Amino acid sequence: MKPTILMAPRMPARLLARLEERYEVLGPMTHSAPDALPAGAAAARVLLTIGSWKTDAALIEALPNLGLIACYGTGNEGIERPAARARGILISNAADANATSVAEFAVGLMLASARQIGAAERFLRAGRWQGNGVGRMAHVPGLAGRKLGIFGLGAIGQRIAARAAAFDMTIGYHNRSPRPELPYQYYDSLLGLAEWADILMVSVRASSETRHAIDAGVLRALGPQGHLVNISRGIAVNETALIEALENGTIAGAALDVYEQEPLVPDRLKALENAVLTPHIAANAESAQIAQQELLLANLEAFFAGRPLLSPVAI
Structure with a gap:
């Protein structure tokens, strides 16, 4: 049975296709609140998000099996870190990929x-x-x-x-x-x-x-x-x-x-x-997007294998 992950905002099509090969992917969510969670979200072990997406204590608490919040880009400012820390939830980001x-x-x-x-x-x-x-x-x-x-x-x-x-x-x-x-x-x-x-x-x-x-x-x-x-x-x-x-x-x-x-x-x-x-496109080089996607996939693989993350965020 594939592990369940939850996609908050929609991820790039290339990445989504690769995710669906390995995981049961739920989402995307319409907005950042517990009432927007799709059916089956309680089983999600990973939340895929971006730095500006609001990931507050209410959303974190609504995901009882959550173990990792994986940010597609480098930012993680939308995550309520004390709430993640209290639950022992890990956070990863794109490090210097872009x-x-x-x-x-x-x-x-x-x-x-x-x-x-x-x-x-x-x-x-x-x-x-x-x-x-x-x-x-x-x-x-x-x-x-x-x-x-x-x-x-x-x-x-x-x-x-x-x-x-x-x-x-x-x-x-x-x-x-x-x-x-x-x-x-x-x-x-x-x-x-x-x-x-x-x-x-x-x-x-x-x-x-x-x-x-x-x-x-x-x-x-x-x-x-x-x-x-x-x-x-x-x-x-x-x-x-x-x-x-x-x-x-x-x-x-x-x-x-x-x-x-x-x-x-x-x-x-x-x-x-x-x-x-310009419309927030500094990281839009194809090489940067591929590098970010590969790093995110590697972090997921490490998490589910019980290995250290490649690009953890200190919380």
Whole structure:
């Protein structure tokens, strides 16, 4: 008899097909609450989810045989960890399986914002380009010699730093603790990093400590020539403060792949010419998706075999 697993949000078709070869797969759920559980969910040993999906104590308690919460991506902020810990439930995630893809995209967003690539395309499509002598867009600073401040120097942050160094940028960072083995300048406060940086890159985990870490004060410190890039989680940035900073010229521009209330994006933000906006696709490289799926399958195999998880999340 196949072990039973519960799929909260729908998983990719390729992954689902492989799961169904080995497991009795229930779901997806229509919403995150016990009343949305499908018939037979009480038998589920594993809950497949994503970081932003709410997995609270009520949902956990409604699954009496649950032993593992397996997150498809790297995030796990939606899980009520004390409730999982009290039951001895394990948590796994994608670790650094998508880190290269996200770092590549982060550099693309940095270029798009700092070099005004989107604005330049709109300029051309609107018929405003009159040749190389007159009617050109205003000059902007290049990346060479500029200072990139990375908030969160984990697997993704380190890959961003390595790529930015190839642009001859100077790298600084703020982390929970210094990384002396890395050749980058450490700042003991986010505010200090923002004051130093020309471009502030957000690559932290979503948590209560990082919620709205990028606030009006940090944006003022970044300054009128500064750019903000966020490829982590939308809750790390106070969206209202960011919109006001972009509208008022407090900062020069922003590039965002994540938002506070996904998939909702404020109309004020969408109306801004100095904002580059993409729909949470930084990890959408095929190689990253395959790696995430393989790691999730390996974690399930290890769990049901009684072996240690390959990418456990500390709770």
